[in-house]
Amino acid sequence: MNRAVLVLNQNYEPLNVCNVRRAFVLVFDGKAEVLEEHASTVRTATRAYPFPSVIRMTYLIRRPRPRVKLTRREIFIRDDHTCQYCGRHSHDLTIDHIIPRSRGGGHSWDNLVSACKSCNHRKGGKSLSQARMDLRTVPAEPRAGMYYTIERRLDSHVVEAWWKFLPGFRPLDFASSSQSAALAS
Numbered sequence: 001m002n003r004a005v006l007v008l009n010q011n012y013e014p015l016n017v018c019n020v021r022r023a024f025v026l027v028f029d030g031k032a033e034v035l036e037e038h039a040s041t042v043r044t045a046t047r048a049y050p051f052p053s054v055i056r057m058t059y060l061i062r063r064p065r066p067r068v069k070l071t072r073r074e075i076f077i078r079d080d081h082t083c084q085y086c087g088r089h090s091h092d093l094t095i096d097h098i099i100p101r102s103r104g105g106g107h108s109w110d111n112l113v114s115a116c117k118s119c120n121h122r123k124g125g126k127s128l129s130q131a132r133m134d135l136r137t138v139p140a141e142p143r144a145g146m147y148y149t150i151e152r153r154l155d156s157h158v159v160e161a162w163w164k165f166l167p168g169f170r171p172l173d174f175a176s177s178s179q180s181a182a183l184a185s
Contacts (some may be wrong), residue, residue, distance in 0.1 A: 036161040081116035109141035
């Protein structure tokens with residue numbers, strides 16, 4: 001019952017990923033219809049029901065465009081795993097506050113950047129001008145792509161039956177943000 005089920009809006013736009021139990025509730029309440037099924041079944045006393053793989057809501061759900069959550073991982077993806085001071089590409093990065101928190105800098109998208117350990121140590125609690133350092137790019141909040149909510153809920157793979165409902169989707173590769181940048185546009 002913990003298998004992933006793709007939930008589509010009435011207009012076939014991907015909405016979410018839920019588990020089989022939640023999908024059964026939506027289908028039996030008449031709120032969704034099954035489009036694709038897993039090979040597995042759940043048995044009751046009188047019937048056997050195939051596990052849904054893709055369901056479609058019977059009514060249109062209006063939702064605001066999701067915002068990218070401010071996390072270390074998302075900052076590294078935004079900055080392409082590159083130090084924003086020296087340009088070194090690495091997976092051993094830290095997060096640096098451009099305006100240090102001790103000087104009133106906030107914990108926000110426009111004040112956080114990826115930095116290698118040596119650049120972060122060199123900058124310390126100083127401002128950019130005091131440390132005589134420059135940023136390679138101006139930090140900003142990234143836009144969430146069409147599949148942002150879905151790609152964050154997938155374990156490691158997409159069920160093959162889902163591909164026809166996810167045009168242009170590629171599983172997020174954490175080593176490269178070129179895919180996430182393509183998804184964001």
